[in-house]
Ligand SMILES: Cc1cc2nc3c(=O)[nH]c(=O)nc-3n(C[C@H](O)[C@H](O)[C@H](O)COP(=O)(O)OP(=O)(O)OC[C@H]3O[C@@H](n4cnc5c(N)ncnc54)[C@H](O)[C@@H]3O)c2cc1C
């Protein structure tokens with residue numbers, strides 16, 4: 001399922017002449033981490049979003065093929081149209097796959113540099129352990 | 137030992153006894169705990185989340201969802217529209233991820249509580265508590281150097297519109313650096329979230345802190361609350377650990393938030409008809425203004441300006457709010473190269489938002505399997521009119537500040553509206569599904585009142601029909617406020633704790 005999510009995110013946040021795309025953002029490692037760290041329901045939502053993304057080109061660009069088989073230009077048109085769908089549940093499903101895509105794209109050092117923001121310092125994930133008996 | 141964190145299944149159960157157990161360490165819980173500790177009592181704070189210090193905070197929005205948010209921020213309302221219900225799960229509760237805006241309880245609220253809920257005698261004590269809290273938490277206006285362009289533009293727009301009430305915010309922040317990171321936790325230790333003041337003070341005064349410890353239920357003996365039990369949960373792996381039991385000689389104070397406090401009471405066998413009812417919120421959304429010059433909204437205080445001019449009519453609060461590019465990336469409509477083109481203008485957009493003083497009422501209940509809260513909530517027609525009006529006002533304010541266009545984020549409308557077209561917002565759809573909103577100010581579920589049929593606690597936070605069981609968080613608030621709620625929650629919790637000591 002990971003590749004399905006990856007393929008959707010790469011189409012949603014493509015590389016352009018001026019900007020890095022999601023594929024330039026260490027996407028595989030990020031998605032692996034996201035799957036491992038997030039809750040089952042959260043990941044399920046992302047996978048459902050990716051499935052909806054890949055199965056809807058007939059609704060948007062009128063081609064009966066999954067999005068990952070479309071030509072880059074057609075896939076790009078599909079990405080835009082399906083994200084702005086008039087059907088609420090489709091829009092919501094696509095939002096679920098856009099969310100991790102945006103998280104990885106927006107935190108990329110090159111993107112942040114273009115936005116005049118410092119690179120992010122990392123997420124230590126640390127917390128206070130139980131204090132030892134002789135701690136103050 | 138005075139801080140117990142996660143304990144694996146191979147370790148011994150934790151069993152301790154104190155005078156008072158406080159469940160939750162957010163705005164309400166920490167204020168109640170420190171008041172009890174200052175009064176000389178031995179207090180235990182039992183918190184579901186981990187105890188993270190500013191050095192432990194994440195820097196990315198992903199990290200904030202993972203380490204600080206309740207349920208990864210994925211809780212949504214069950215209604216026609218699925219709007220996120222955002223709260224934290226960490227030591228310090230939602231004060232860690234909020235913008236620290238401090239607003240006193242408006243006078244009309246006390247009158248309304250008296251008139252509609254029979255709640256009396258709170259005004260003077262709440263206001264006195266707010267005086268002390270403001271001193272404790274260094275409440276001050278956003279310093280000039282930390283205002284940032286988005287906040288300055290908002291002030292200019294409000295002035296140009298002739299808004300009579302428009303101000304830079306007073307916040308629980310000491311010497312803000314304008315790092316714009318409030319929603320991920322202030323790594324600079326400037327924001328006074330309760331994990332860096334009231335919680336450590338409670339411990340220093342002889343209290344015990346139990347973290348990574350979601351309370352399952354309150355232990356009772358007849359109609360008396362005698363403690364709490366649960367199982368430790370690892371904050372990273374979510375693995376269940378050993379059991380904990382914290383016994384209370386005097387009382388149990390539940391302050392686990394609007395969504396969790398009602399559930400804890402339900403699991404504890406409290407059967408009051410109003411439990412989980414009268415859920416209210418201030419739903420809100422943002423409108424982006426597009427400016428010729430860079431705004432760089434992430435530079436400066438996350439929220440630095442507000443207006444309460446429309447609090448009563450039509451029932452709105454307007455504020456600035458800076459969100460990071462990671463969230464704007466999914467917030468902007470569209471996909472593919474068009475989305476990247478839209479995002480490339482990030483430096484030139486400023487997001488301002490509204491919080492609707494919504495009258496709609498919902499409920500909090502238990503999910504079919506497990507212990508997750510289910511929030512049923514939907515805005516009615518009158519609230520949707522307020523909601524839409526707020527967006528129109530924000531667009532007008534942006535244009536008054538010099539924006540050339542606005543991005544309203546409404547499905548079925550153009551992505552961007554030219555400054556001459558913003559009045560189209562007056563006819564925007566009234567279907568909540570067309571909007572991307574969030575609920576961050578929550579109220580109710582264990583509301584205060586005199587009548588056992590329509591309320592859960594009395595004006596001292598005591599659960600009807602129980603002894604030694606008090607609720608002291610936003611869930612007791614029986615109405616919306618129309619202003620940011622943290623100050624009211626902290627003051628109410630302080631007053632309830634003072635009553636316990638008396
Ligand atoms: C993004 C955002 C920005 C905001 N900005 C502002 C602002 O600027 N000003 C303002 O006034 N208000 C603001 N608010 C609202 C304000 O932060 C909350 O209203 C307030 O913190 C609620 O206080 P509380 O004590 O009810 O709950 P919380 O502060 O959420 O605390 C509840 C605590 O209970 C813990 N808990 C939950 N379940 C259990 C359990 N079973 N066992 C043990 N512990 C448990 C939670 O982990 C949490 O620590 C904001 C909210 C959000 C989401």
Ligand code: SF4
Nearest residue numbers: 312313315316318322
């Ligand atoms: S704006 Fe920055 S320095 Fe100021 S309180 Fe928020 S995170 Fe801290």
